[in-house]
Amino acid sequence: MDTQGKLTLVECKLAANPQVHREVIGQVRDYASRMWRMDVDEFERVWRRTDGGRISPFEELDDQDGRIRTAVKENLASGRFNLVLAVDDLNDDVKRIVEYLNAVTVATTGVIVVEFTHAQDGDVEILIPTAYGTDLVEAKSAATVAGVPTWGEEDFLAWCEANDPTATPLILEFLDALRSAGFQIAGGRAQTPSLNCSITSPHGVRWPVALYTSASSKEASAKVEVRFPDYRRQPEVREALAQRVETIPGIPIPVDLVRQSDFRKRPNIPARDFTAEQLRALPTAVAAAIRG
Template identity: 25%
Template sequence: MADQPVFVLGEGLQALEAAAFGTEAEFQDLLARHPRVLDFGTLSDGRPLRLVLVAREMGVATSADNGPTYWLDHLFVDADGVPTLVEVKRATDTRIRREVVGQMLDYAANGARYWPAALLQRAFEETCEADGRSLEEAYGELLGEGSERSPEDFWTTVEERLAAGQMRLLFVADRIPLELRSIVEFLNRQLRQTDVYAVELTQYRGGGELKVLVPRVYGEVAMTAKTAAGRRSPQKTHPDEMDAAIESRYGPEVRRVARALLSHAQGRGRLVGGTAKYPSMNVHYRVAGQWVPVGTVSLYESPAARAELAFSFGAITKRIGLEAAAAFAAALPAVGGLELKLAEQRAAGFRGWPQVSLSALAAAPGAVERVLAAVDQLVDGQGASSG
């Protein structure tokens, strides 16, 4: 059956006929300028959901050492810090049936791993600048006027939700095929933390510039199976859990390195439990009057109980500057391929998460001591310059 017109009653009766979007770019631009068409549902406190654009064409890396491999059409976020990933396809694009699902899951998995808080904050602020919006206005809309939350705390919440899989995945098209609807319903029943929707956005045009957009949401029926318990806040790694994993999984040399890193942070800074499915601890230090996440110690169950230290260069650069990040990198030991990764970071402006295995640090005499000396230099040098 052909699409029936929509009638607008004013001084007379005007019929608006269904009209396809001319290009995918036109479709994408509409969503970026008018995210209200995707606002359905409520926030945790019962307020209406309002999505705010973080970035259009958000880069998605597949490694901590490389730049973006893929590009997500839109990344939005709400006031609860829940990210919303959006892929847009017109009905004429055959990828809307199955290929787009694998594509979206790829973006979600890698975004959860390689979108640190500093990168997300920078993307949002660059979008605001490009749109000619002041950051004060933008954060007022996002966090609420008079909110006591800092932007850094908010984006850390977004990062934690990503790591825990607490996100929305939205497939948007002018026609949602039955195959995609079935996949969306299935994914929603299986995924406890992630919400999956398909949004059919039909456009109607009348005389002149008159347009009507009619969204229809698929996936909400399956949402009733998700309980509040399945959506609880991500659980952070407890220090006892971290200690137990270190003791049970690793030999004496790797245990020595892990405990040296964590003990140093506990003594000179603070430890913040990670929210990933594997045990992890973020090490924060007070630098130039602010807390800076310097790195993360992660203990993976596979392959072969791998343990890593990842350096948060994006956060260091964002909070205390490129010069400090470069000096910190220069002081780190050249072990386990770290020298090459740091060279790549230097060329990219120190924005990534280069990592080194704890076994490589354990195998090189004095390596962990050099890492800790580099941290001391970062903390003391910046503290002295800020005084």
């Protein structure tokens, strides 16, 4: 399960097994059919039981506003899964099966096979993955995304006016500050208006900031998110990002909590919890950290 609520099911088989061509497909489809229409609460209970009683997967992904849970609920209800066949020998028969399944399944279901080759050097053992079918899945996904409307800034601001009017002037300040700091603002494809903000770094284009809208029975709010988890495996960048953000006086982003979670948390904070000064300073701080 990823931070977008997308679900991936994996079946492992030895390709040398003569039954693999029949069994692997049947088993992974069996897994998918069992999860199809599963209640999200039951999914969470099964996950925790299988994972030795650890915390909820939604807590691990810091799903503060329930966006991930909602996406998982919808994916379970509609049976939208990615299916991965993990084998030790990527032969032509398995490739043919993957090509066929991607051709006949709906666009929201992708099928990939991953071959794991074993290598050993002394006491060091390595599994080297080789994937097949990713281009087919990406092509299917692109065709689906093309039919999904993209939100614009006007949509985001209109939502704020209707649901969180105190956020509107703050969001306007933030968008202006983002552009001044060199960010490009692109519309998102979430269920409710969202925006994704990119900036060019020495290592390419990065997307460290996002704006979301969220409505529940308790509240409706426009939210600002700095994507700390995207930089978990880049110690210098993630720490620079944390340090730059926490130097903004009174910033409501809980940087200490992010550090304690080993940068797994991605707090999304209501825009109305910020001051205009903080929102003007945030893009410059993030840009400086990402650009180094």
